[in-house]
Amino acid sequence: MKMMxxxxxxxxxxxxxxxxxxxxxxxxxxxxxxxxxxxxSAFSGQEFLVNIREKGSYIDGYDGMRCEKxxxxxxxxxxxxxxxxxxxxxSWAVDTNNKKxxxxxxxxxxxxFDGGTMFVGELLGDCD
Numbered sequence: 001m002k003m004m005x006x007x008x009x010x011x012x013x014x015x016x017x018x019x020x021x022x023x024x025x026x027x028x029x030x031x032x033x034x035x036x037x038x039x040x041s042a043f044s045g046q047e048f049l050v051n052i053r054e055k056g057s058y059i060d061g062y063d064g065m066r067c068e069k070x071x072x073x074x075x076x077x078x079x080x081x082x083x084x085x086x087x088x089x090x091s092w093a094v095d096t097n098n099k100k101x102x103x104x105x106x107x108x109x110x111x112x113f114d115g116g117t118m119f120v121g122e123l124l125g126d127c128d
Contacts, residue, residue, distance in 0.1 A: 017054070018073070018126075020094050022101040023047035025121035033112035041117065049127050050075070050092050050101070059092065060127075085109040099123040 026042035049060035057067040057075045065088075067077040073096060079088035086109030093102045105117040 017052070019049055019051045020073075020096075020101070021047055021049055021124040021127050022092075022094065022121050023124050025101070025103055025119040027103075027117070027119035029115060029117040031113060031115040034115075036115060041119075043119065043121075047124065050094060051127070052094070059090075065090070082109075094123055096123065 023043075023046065025046070025048075026040070028038045029041040030036045030038060051058050051060065052069050052073060052075050054069060057069045059065065059067060059077065062077065064080050065077040066080050067075050069075050073094040075092050077090040077092070082088060087107070089106045091102075091104040095101070099122060101121045101123055103117070103119040103121065107116070108114050
């Protein structure tokens with residue numbers, strides 16, 4: 001009976017985990033070294049695997065970022081090791097109905113790199 005409970009727990013945890021392949025992200029960014037003026041920008045040709053889990057969410061290939069699910073299909077990430085007036089914050093929101101993803105990034109404490117980014121991209125499908 002204990003084994004059945006353990007199996008049910010494993011399946012319920014896995015059922016709550018989703019992974020989306022996203023790409024085609026483009027939009028605008030502002031940076032201190034450009035006097036915070038809007039500039040078009042994009043992640044040219046890049047695809048990302050957005051793994052959303054109750055615990056241990058992550059963006060595949062993003063080392064040094066701690067991510068957490070905040071609501072269904074949405075997570076936020078904070079760069080590890082920041083402090084002393086430095087911060088990097090990201091938000092990834094996947095809209096499965098409209099097949100879109102929204103990416104927002106805020107950077108502060110890095111001088112000329114301080115600023116923000118707002119991109120919209122395509123939901124390409126589930127992770128393989």
